[in-house]
Amino acid sequence: MFMIKFYVDDKSVGEALKRLAGIARNLEHAYVPNLEPKPNGKVRMAAADTMELFVKEVRKRRLAEFDAKMAREMAVSLGFSPTSYSYMLKGLVSQGVLKRTGTPQKMRYALKPEK
Numbered sequence: 001m002f003m004i005k006f007y008v009d010d011k012s013v014g015e016a017l018k019r020l021a022g023i024a025r026n027l028e029h030a031y032v033p034n035l036e037p038k039p040n041g042k043v044r045m046a047a048a049d050t051m052e053l054f055v056k057e058v059r060k061r062r063l064a065e066f067d068a069k070m071a072r073e074m075a076v077s078l079g080f081s082p083t084s085y086s087y088m089l090k091g092l093v094s095q096g097v098l099k100r101t102g103t104p105q106k107m108r109y110a111l112k113p114e115k
Helices: 010-020 047-061 068-077 084-095
Strands: 098-102 107-111
Touching (some): 047 068, 047 084, 068 084, 084 107
16 A cells, blocks of 8 residues: 655646545545745745734634644644644744733733734
């Protein structure tokens, strides 16, 4: 048995899943942010882009406050590594986009109002 991982454009997902339906087992899918190759050939997002996507997700879900567990779920749903949530939280707090509330054992985060 082999595991094959490939990326498909949004408009081709349905066709790809139809073709794999009869032969693939444990078929899973996950959203990956649209990563276009840069002129130098690299396919990476800047840290600011990842944090911006994270803030948009928090606003989309209309969360007044959230904890680290919810932040991890949001990062994974956006297609990022499960460990990247802590990097995003630290960066957003240092930029002044998020504020910390609660105790160190039960830390909560809240978006500051937009200016």
